[in-house]
Amino acid sequence: MLGASLLYAIAESLGIISVIGQSDVSFRAYRAALATDSEFWVSLAFSLWVSMTATLLASAFALLVAVWLNHHRTQSDTLALNWNLAFPHLVFATALILFLSQSGLLARWAASLGLITSTDQFPVLVRDRYGIGIILHYTIKEIPFLALIVLAVLRSQPIGYDVVAQNLGANRWQRLHYITIPQVAPALLSGSLLVFGFIFSSYEVPAILGVGYPRALPVLALRFFLDPDLRARSEGMVISLIITAVVMLVAVVSLRLERRKDE
Amino acid sequence: MLKTTFRYLLYLILLAPLLLFIAYGFSTRWFFPAPFPTEWTISTFDRALNDSRTLTGLRDGLTIAVIVSLLSLLLAFPAARVMGLRQFKGRQLAWLLFFLPTVVPPLAIGMGLNILFLQLGLAGTIFGVVLAHLIPTLPYTIFTLSSAFARYDENFEHQALALGASPLQIFFNVTLRMMTPSLVVATLFAFLISWSQYLLTLLIGGGKIITLPILLFAAASGGNPSTIGIQSLLFVLPPVLVIAFTARELMRHGNEIREQF
Numbered sequence: 001m002l003g004a005s006l007l008y009a010i011a012e013s014l015g016i017i018s019v020i021g022q023s024d025v026s027f028r029a030y031r032a033a034l035a036t037d038s039e040f041w042v043s044l045a046f047s048l049w050v051s052m053t054a055t056l057l058a059s060a061f062a063l064l065v066a067v068w069l070n071h072h073r074t075q076s077d078t079l080a081l082n083w084n085l086a087f088p089h090l091v092f093a094t095a096l097i098l099f100l101s102q103s104g105l106l107a108r109w110a111a112s113l114g115l116i117t118s119t120d121q122f123p124v125l126v127r128d129r130y131g132i133g134i135i136l137h138y139t140i141k142e143i144p145f146l147a148l149i150v151l152a153v154l155r156s157q158p159i160g161y162d163v164v165a166q167n168l169g170a171n172r173w174q175r176l177h178y179i180t181i182p183q184v185a186p187a188l189l190s191g192s193l194l195v196f197g198f199i200f201s202s203y204e205v206p207a208i209l210g211v212g213y214p215r216a217l218p219v220l221a222l223r224f225f226l227d228p229d230l231r232a233r234s235e236g237m238v239i240s241l242i243i244t245a246v247v248m249l250v251a252v253v254s255l256r257l258e259r260r261k262d263e
Numbered sequence: 264m265l266k267t268t269f270r271y272l273l274y275l276i277l278l279a280p281l282l283l284f285i286a287y288g289f290s291t292r293w294f295f296p297a298p299f300p301t302e303w304t305i306s307t308f309d310r311a312l313n314d315s316r317t318l319t320g321l322r323d324g325l326t327i328a329v330i331v332s333l334l335s336l337l338l339a340f341p342a343a344r345v346m347g348l349r350q351f352k353g354r355q356l357a358w359l360l361f362f363l364p365t366v367v368p369p370l371a372i373g374m375g376l377n378i379l380f381l382q383l384g385l386a387g388t389i390f391g392v393v394l395a396h397l398i399p400t401l402p403y404t405i406f407t408l409s410s411a412f413a414r415y416d417e418n419f420e421h422q423a424l425a426l427g428a429s430p431l432q433i434f435f436n437v438t439l440r441m442m443t444p445s446l447v448v449a450t451l452f453a454f455l456i457s458w459s460q461y462l463l464t465l466l467i468g469g470g471k472i473i474t475l476p477i478l479l480f481a482a483a484s485g486g487n488p489s490t491i492g493i494q495s496l497l498f499v500l501p502p503v504l505v506i507a508f509t510a511r512e513l514m515r516h517g518n519e520i521r522e523q524f
Contacts, residue, residue: 083277086502088459090476094483094495095280098287105283105298112298201368204461204476208483218370222462225374237374244371251366 039213039220040239047217050131050206051199054138059192061139062146067180069147070154081144089141093208096137100125126209133209134216142195149191153184186257193254197247217243281499288492307489311497316473321497324458324474327389328501331396331457332450338397339404339449346405347412361405364398372398373466380467387471395467396460400453407452411445451509455502 087095099105107122116122126133165179206216215223217239225236287293288307290300311317346357364372376395377386385391419441423433439446461476468474475498482494 082506085455086499086506087280088455088476088502090459090461090479090483091495091499092280094479094491095283097483098283098488098491099279105286109298197366201370203370204480208480218368221370221374240368240371240374244367247368248366 039215040217042214043217043220043239046131046214047200047206050134050138050216051196053131054135054142054199055192055196057135057139058142058146058195059188062143063150063181063184063188065143066147066150066154066184069151081148084141084144089137089202090204090208092141093137093205096133096209097126100133100136101127127211129211129214131206131210131216134206137205137209138195138199142199146188146191146195149187150184153187154180157183190254190257193250193257197250197254200250201243201247281496281503284492284495284499286492287488288496290489307493311490311493317475317478317494317497320473320475320478323389323472324476325501327393327396327464327472327474328454328457330393331400332453334393335397335400335404335453336408336446336449339401339408343405343408344412347409347415348417362402365402369399369460369462373463376463377466377469386467387469389472392464392468392472395463396457399460399463400456403452403456404449407445407449408442411442415441447509451505454505458501 097104101107102119102122102124107116107119110116110122124132125136165174201218203216203218203222207219207222210216210219221236221239221243223236224232224239227233227236286300289303289305291302291304291306293300293302342361345351346354346361373395376398380386380391380395383391385394419437420433423437428436458474459476460474461480464472464474465477468477475494479491479494479498482490485491
């Protein structure tokens with residue numbers, strides 16, 4: 001089914017839309033989508049910005065969380081990740097809206113503390129033009145996943161390195177920089193790439209937490225696909241296939257890294 | 264002392280979304296800038312439970328998720344057994360194929376499948392949505408079961424055979440019994456994935472099949488906080504319950520799932 005769906009996707013992107021009987025293969029859709037003035041490039045930039053920032057932030061925090069947890073052993077992060085599973089992205093995004101919107105809970109608390117007096121004094125954190133809400137969402141949501149990866153690596157390392165370094169007088173940051181990071185780098189990088197690919201290609205969260213312009217790439221793709229003008233579907237397919245290509249590329253690189261780590 | 268404070272803070276953060284939903288869902292006349300709700304009501308909740316769309320969404324979503332879980336297990340079991348226990352040429356390729364759905368975004372899958380299913384007459388049917396949901400769930404079920412099979416000792420089955428058990432007896436009393444923990448985890452994953460699908464249900468269901476994620480999405484775009492709160496609660500309730508019941512099994516097996524990458 002997967003193969004068939006991809007084939008149909010490619011076919012439609014090339015112009016074959018059986019529903020309206022259009023069957024001349026052409027690259028018209030590609031040209032339209034990739035034209036220099038098309039919204040594609042804006043959305044691409046937006047998606048890249050959001051994905052990279054969220055991934056970087058999540059990785060950095062995940063590293064810190066994992067290192068901290070490694071020194072204070074409990075089962076709590078496994079618990080956190082499992083709990084995380086119960087809140088799919090859709091619901092967490094919804095919670096963020098309730099909490100961070102200009103009339104949301106945080107704004108109300110700010111008002112009752114006397115920091116603001118009206119809703120528009122509260123900064124626009126969700127449904128904003130810079131994707132702050134989206135970045136916040138994914139950063140928080142992906143930390144448990146990445147932290148577990150790092151933790152798995154840390155827990156399988158012989159404790160010797162760290163202790164020796166401590167004995168030789170290295171302080172915490174030096175140990176982090178020279179020992180821990182090289183140890184976890186391949187796994188963390190590999191996981192981060194996957195997270196990047198996931199964020200880049202997801203629809204629900206940017207659709208809820210984003211605005212009409214700029215739109216995340218998947219949101220743009222779906223807009224075209226569901227356009228009443230059936231010919232626009234091809235363009236939607238094109239964008240969708242480009243997204244897929246990017247994600248697959250990232251996944252391949254991630255796999256290669258994973259394999260190299262085991263050598 | 265500091266550690267316990269952190270621990271409680273962590274629990275608070277984890278519970279926060281739930282508290283948020285309860286606060287908004289069950290309060291009334293809670294306007295800006297009141298920091299906490301002062302009046303409570305169950306009328307929004309009541310209305311939701313009597314709303315036909317919500318009930319349909321609940322029913323259909325649950326039905327689909329259950330069917331998908333069972334089908335997923337059924338299909339994954341033989342595949343996982345072979346992948347876990349045997350070495351064969353093309354094993355790497357098989358793994359690659361099985362994991363492909365986790366890489367290809369649901370967006371592309373949904374779009375292409377939409378066209379295919381339209382032609383097959385499956386669009387807008389529960390069966391079609393079930394089939395579509397199988398795509399993201401199968402990799403996880405196959406992987407969960409196959410890791411369990413990798414640690415499985417077939418000798419138990421051989422012993423049972425030597426003691427005179429029939430293949431059916433062996434299957435039910437030995438194989439299934441020993442695989443129960445991972446079967447539970449696999450079902451959990453399949454259920455969760457299907458339950459929270461939005462794009463696939465939307466694209467394949469074509470608006471005729473309504474599930475809770477679709478309703479929640481609509482509510483979130485609409486903006487009535489009470490409705491959002493109630494819909495969210497309804498949506499997270501089954502996953503939370505299921506996870507609470509299988510928590511112990513998850514803690515043991517959870518890490519392996521992450522390690523598929």
